[in-house]
Amino acid sequence: MKLGYNEIMITSMYFNDINDFINLELGVKRFQGNMERFHFNPIPLHNYSRRFFPNIETFHIYTESSMVFNDGRIIKLLIWYTVNYSTYLKEKKKGNICKHIEYTQSDRNKYGNTITPEVTSLGNYCFKYCNELTSINIPTSVSEVGYWCFYGCTSLKSINIPSSISEVGKYCFSECSSLTSIYIPTTITKLKGGCFRECTSLTSINIPSSVSKIGDWCFYGCKSLKSINIPSSVSEIGNNCFKKCSSLTSINIPSSISKIGNECFKECTSLKLINIQSPISTLGGHCFDKCSSLTSITLPSSIKEMGNSCFEECLSLTSINIPSTIIEIGYYCFNGCTSLTSITLPSSISKLGNKCFKECLSLKSINIPSTIIEIGFNCFEECSSLTSMNIDSLQYISEEKVFMNEPVLISIKIPYNLEIINGKNIEKKNINEFIIPSSITKLGYCCFSKCSSLTSVNIPSTIIEIGYKCFKECSTLKSINIPSSISKIGDFCFDRCISLTTINIPSSITSFGRGCFYKCGCKDELKQNKRIPIECFE
Template sequence: MKLGYNEIMITSMYFNDINDFINLEIGVKRFQGNIERFHFNPIPLNEYSRKLFTNIETFHIYNKKDKIFNDGKIFKKVIWYTVDYSTYLKEKEKWDVYKNIRYTQLDRMKYGEVIPPEVTSIGCQCFDWCIALTRIDIPSRTKELSSNCFSGCKSLKSITIPSTISTIGSDCFYWCTSLTSINNQNIQFISKERIFVNEPVLVSIETPKNIQIINGKNIEKKSINEFIIPSSITKLGEYCFSGCSTLTSITIPSSINEIEDVCFSRCYSLISINMLSPVSEIEDYCFSGCYSLTSLTIPSSINKLGRYCFSGCESLQSINIPSSVSELGEYCFDRCLSLTSIIIPTPISKIGYKCFSGCSLLTSINIPSSITAFGTACFYKCGCEEMLKQNKTIPENCFQPY
């Protein structure tokens, strides 16, 4: 298939910086003039790159610190970074378009408990302990429910979670003791611990203690171990399986391309993980506190192990780190009390703060010459501490608490 002008414009919208655009026009003669065809900026601009995008009429602002241009050809701005609802109301008369509007606790106190239709996210503790609140309507544009946003709403009886929601923070409905009914047209699974909803991003909430009805029907709470992640799911959201204390095994299918923070944290009974997915990172706190996990094979697609990702996995005895990994995050294997040996592959250049701290049985570890950065306390109270002190390339603060 031969790419035309329209196709290459669509493709170049995903370029990272101005050099990608320039290299395209230098490398492929028939795509010369591609930059001039844009009537908006697909990337943040500076003084130099603004001169190359000569026909911009709509200016996109992606980050708060982006350079803003107000020359004669620009007649509209599109703001992508998150603003609170109060800021949006002040600025919308300028004909600017705001893509991400958060309803905060201060907004709620000022404008009331009816969430405006423009809102795309509900902020942390927005409705925290609104004990008189009996029902809430979440707008269809809303994509995120932040941590504790409805916690303590003791009178809340019913809520509809729209299919647009792709992020649900921790303790979102904590202490909603009157919540008996939930509506969602994309229910995936109902367990005793969590209710899983939506696709292609799978998100969940802790199963309310007194929940009785979902989508107008009496519910049956099943064992979490019966849940098979559907192939329609491409992403596991934050806290998705967090706190599923009876989960013993899980298969992550090949359809999954991203696993977000804290996804399997505190799955105390989790013994077996079969990772078939081509994810590139194991995110922060992903498997932290999985006390029963004894071993894990990390796929070769992984290039980074995030902060605290296996922290507190007290039964973890062995783990393979593939050569694709280049960085071990802070507290990565902190307090892995049963870990006896580990092989660090050559591409790794950094060991994070307290990475192996408290691994008291770890007696076999290699330190490749590729490592140029050692985090403080990375080997503090580690079983191989005395042996590693003989390696003069390792700084002394690696063995100190802070």
């Protein structure tokens, strides 16, 4: 195919450099004079390149830094870069053309709230705090709405976004507290962060199928929002997206969602039902925190991790099905779920985070599967109805308290692969039975301290050390047999064991800690043993 003059002229309009034009004419003789045929400059010009386009009538200015020429046949300028409305009016008087006109906040202060058809974009903060504005007509010439554009327009009740608009800036309609409805066209592909934040009168919104992402804080504090449809085009829901949407009663998460952000539904206090169809792997931290009306949630089998405080203070949640794909339950995950009566931990889980089930006041029993290798501190703190716990296997219990101050728990089965029971993790007022497996070699700091219902305990011959304050204030402990494997009794070990009347002291013990038998029930008998120093009773 042979290109003619018109075809090659159209083709050369896509050249980026003056050298491309020069080489075309030098390389092909029949294309000589191509640049002379142009009546406008197809590229930015400078002093050297200006002479190659002698017949320009309309000079195109592509950037603010471009050189401008008014010589020769040039009769008008065409400005491509964005100018404000005031600049446009000045250029218009000169007969020049502006292609991208932004209506700025200073323009609005000068010319009012009416947007003329020449405007192509609304600038950042343009109508911010325009409290007298009740309605607005955005012409179809507008393709972009800037950040914070209608922020705090407290009297704005409704708005129609024309289909010409492809982008709405962050916090664009934030705190439009009288806004009850809004139409979002299918040209919008992303709802940016904080877009409708604290639109407290917004009751419903239709998100078109063109939207792929709902940004951080997008509907935060929309306390009148009762329902929302998330289309299958959306792949990501940002952090804090629906936080404090206190009238939202149910929501369906489509299968297209790959990420649910941190605190996404936090404090949605009317949310009762959630259906997650998507194959997400992680629920963000505090995701459903304080959803106090939530009674049911369906979790997909793809989830591997539930973030910290994920269901914290879900006061109405009575049960939850944890899929067998979960490998970790984060800190405070079910903290304060006061109606949770039972929960089944699948064998896929390896870790329970700190204070994971704290204040689960209705939880009566729980089985810790053999796959769990770590229980965090205060994991079952204040679980006042917990009466039974079975721990199949464990490699680590936090050195802080695991059970701490629950008044009911009476029986704990410890796994047979644990080597050390660390300090304070067994502090329980109502434990009356405790079986120590033969794998244990050390009873650590404050191990059974204040177990005021513990009457007896069998110490296996594998134990070589009883730690500091190990049985301190076990006020109902009556007898204990210390095996010959033990060589050391820690400081204040049996401090104030006032009911302890029977204890044997094997010859293997070479070290008695300070105050180890202070106010002990059998102290008078033990004082007769000359191997025991007097400071053991002080």
